[in-house]
């Protein structure tokens with residue numbers, strides 16, 4: 001059980017979270033949900049009332065939040081300034097604003113540094129996000145890029161949130177566009193990442209495939 005870092009990237013609804021948590025639990029590793037960190041910062045920015053398009057103010061709020069996140073794949077909590085924000089960071093207000101906050105370079109610099117520190121401390125960890133293989137952990141032992149058809153992604157997300165499929169599809173498309181076209185660390189597949197299309201695969205099949213890839217790499 002030596003050091004092992006697995007980077008899981010991909011667009012929203014590609015199955016990253018479920019797969020990453022199960023993989024981590026299965027191999028006895030920690031788990032880091034970097035999206036939850038961007039969401040918690042966004043929660044604090046919304047609470048502060050600063051203008052979302054004012055990058056300097058957004059960065060200032062981000063720098064002042066006391067953000068804490070657990071790394072237990074069986075259940076982790078997120079707090080911002082001592083407030084548990086697990087439920088609120090999944091709500092429509094945060095989901096609607098997170099891509100704008102995550103596009104601010106100073107916010108990314110701050111969170112990337114924290115993520116790297118957490119990876120070093122954990123040693124064995126599955127990290128999921130948009131820029132893990134490309135920026136946060138370019139030396140990861142395994143890099144995976146999960147994809148799925150737009151229809152499959154919208155179906156999964158709307159089932160999770162008990163929301164309308166058409167509205168979810170529109171929201172995913174909007175976020176993916178913002179996330180992949182921003183200047184700072186956009187969503188992108190690292191050249192050495194293994195791409196896995198999960199459209200026709202069940203969660204167990206994806207997890208099994210990743211475990212196989214890990215074994216192959218020793």
Ligand code: C5P
Pocket residue numbers: 012034035036038039098099100102103128129130131132175179
């Ligand atoms: O994965 P999740 O949907 O929770 O991520 C929420 C948002 O956080 C993404 O749409 C993206 O804007 C941002 N994010 C990011 N980089 C990461 C993880 C998430 O920019 N590594």
